[in-house]
Amino acid sequence: MNIVLIGPRGSGKTAVGRALAARLNRPLIDTDDEVERKAGKSIRDIFEQDGEERFRGIETEVVREAARSEGAVIATGGGIVLRSENVEALRRNGFVVHLDAPPEILVRRLQEDASTRSRRPALIPGIDEIEEMRKVLEARAPLYAAARHVLLDVSCASPDEIAETIISRIKKFEPHTVSGAGASDSDG
Numbered sequence: 001m002n003i004v005l006i007g008p009r010g011s012g013k014t015a016v017g018r019a020l021a022a023r024l025n026r027p028l029i030d031t032d033d034e035v036e037r038k039a040g041k042s043i044r045d046i047f048e049q050d051g052e053e054r055f056r057g058i059e060t061e062v063v064r065e066a067a068r069s070e071g072a073v074i075a076t077g078g079g080i081v082l083r084s085e086n087v088e089a090l091r092r093n094g095f096v097v098h099l100d101a102p103p104e105i106l107v108r109r110l111q112e113d114a115s116t117r118s119r120r121p122a123l124i125p126g127i128d129e130i131e132e133m134r135k136v137l138e139a140r141a142p143l144y145a146a147a148r149h150v151l152l153d154v155s156c157a158s159p160d161e162i163a164e165t166i167i168s169r170i171k172k173f174e175p176h177t178v179s180g181a182g183a184s185d186s187d188g
């Protein structure tokens, strides 16, 4: 089983992924890193020079490869849920954890994150960051809900605390419960 982290920009998927991988002694696959490696350029450059669709295409190739791993921690890009084939591949042998927080907190974290410039081109050009975050969250909320096994609010916790919470939640699940079709959503 892989552990797959999904959620919006700024929800800390990469930082939590690192904490989880270190605690469990598992490899970490960061899909944004893999996309940049495959393309040989930054995500911002892919968006500007080749367009978002090209980015989504490379991202899907990366997901297919990552989903073939066994026992990896997979930190994904915020738009991974836009393609149902990504979600199907990741859920097949993955426990999917949705990290979320209110838009104001997510935007503040993005402003503090040095990787934002090279990694986070505008998704809806011409509107301010908080407005963009609200619109993106609204559009993607049902996709995240359908993709996840558990939902965690990350507003007030550190990456290490969130990693601990994820480990305790996973222990409650039998592997067959989370890997088979129709696995239950335990957040509600």
Ligand code: S3P
Binding pocket: 007, 008, 009, 010, 013, 032, 043, 076, 077, 078, 079, 080, 119, 120, 121, 123
């Ligand atoms: C995106 C999120 C980014 C990156 C790309 C697109 C999105 O990843 O994949 O800029 O569509 O939300 P993070 O969620 O790691 O910032």
